[in-house]
Amino acid sequence: MIQRRVLLLLFLYLTLSACASSAPRIIAFGDVHGDLDATRRALMLGGAIDDEDQWIGGDLIVVQTGDQLDRGDDEQEILDLFDRLRLESARAGGAFYALLGNHEIMNVKGDLRYVTEGGFADFEGVVGIDPADSVLASFPPSQRARIAAFLPGRPYARKLAEHFLILQLGDNVFVHGGVLPHHVDYGIDKINAETQAWLRGEVERPGIIKDGETPQWTRLYSDEPDASACQTLSAVLAGMGAKRIFVGHTVQELGITSFCDSSVWCLDVGLAAHYGGEMQVLEIVGDEMRVLKE
Numbered sequence: 001m002i003q004r005r006v007l008l009l010l011f012l013y014l015t016l017s018a019c020a021s022s023a024p025r026i027i028a029f030g031d032v033h034g035d036l037d038a039t040r041r042a043l044m045l046g047g048a049i050d051d052e053d054q055w056i057g058g059d060l061i062v063v064q065t066g067d068q069l070d071r072g073d074d075e076q077e078i079l080d081l082f083d084r085l086r087l088e089s090a091r092a093g094g095a096f097y098a099l100l101g102n103h104e105i106m107n108v109k110g111d112l113r114y115v116t117e118g119g120f121a122d123f124e125g126v127v128g129i130d131p132a133d134s135v136l137a138s139f140p141p142s143q144r145a146r147i148a149a150f151l152p153g154r155p156y157a158r159k160l161a162e163h164f165l166i167l168q169l170g171d172n173v174f175v176h177g178g179v180l181p182h183h184v185d186y187g188i189d190k191i192n193a194e195t196q197a198w199l200r201g202e203v204e205r206p207g208i209i210k211d212g213e214t215p216q217w218t219r220l221y222s223d224e225p226d227a228s229a230c231q232t233l234s235a236v237l238a239g240m241g242a243k244r245i246f247v248g249h250t251v252q253e254l255g256i257t258s259f260c261d262s263s264v265w266c267l268d269v270g271l272a273a274h275y276g277g278e279m280q281v282l283e284i285v286g287d288e289m290r291v292l293k294e
């Protein structure tokens with residue numbers, strides 16, 4: 001009897017160990033805001049690329065939670081790098097997901113308030129500008145190259161259409177701002193599909209990302225959430241069949257931070273040069289989280 005119990009316990013232990021070891025390794029990090037050097041450092045810190053920007057992560061999954069654009073001068077190189085890594089990682093059995101943040105949405109709808117001088121210059125000559133294009137003519141000449149790249153249906157908007165607004169990987173939900181109950185009711189797949197169709201220039205901008213507390217703008221879970229916010233998050237996660245959510249958008253001065261009994265992890269540490277924060281990424285393996293630092 002004792003021997004059978006010991007064997008049963010050993011079997012359970014080995015089963016649980018096998019399940020734990022089979023959990024994918026995920027690396028997640030927050031806003032990079034046009035800083036290519038910081039982006040590369042984050043990817044190397046997580047074991048995704050080598051010093052020549054080649055994918056070395058194998059079956060690693062990388063998630064960057066949006067805001068590739070604005071406040072820095074290297075945006076084109078970052079978007080091109082992310083586009084290439086998306087393909088390279090898939091060929092190696094891994095995955096690379098760059099999400100849509102509020103600054104990606106802003107650029108596509110022509111809101112250029114946070115573009116740097118270098119950010120405007122970065123897209124000069126990328127797309128041919130038609131002098132008869134009345135849409136481009138409504139913008140100052142210095143802005144037209146960028147607008148020609150990012151308006152719906154234009155080349156870089158179409159690149160962004162490969163990105164999700166909200167991503168769920170098993171128990172883990174990733175989004176730039178947050179997921180609220182009315183987003184779950186609307187449908188996560190529907191939000192992604194409609195947003196991507198808008199980026200491709202096929203439909204008007206969907207209302208679910210236009211007004212009020214949108215997935216790319218809400219700070220409910222990242223700005224020191226109170227008990228009510230945690231309660232809302234609990235309902236959202238239950239509705240999605242998930243355990244936790246990972247967000248960017250709000251700089252955490254103390255580094256990667258968790259709230260609501262570790263059901264929300266805030267990844268924006270201000271690692272871009274504009275903010276000068278510490279370099280940190282989060283490693284996720286099953287239910288285990290580990291902050292990696294340089």
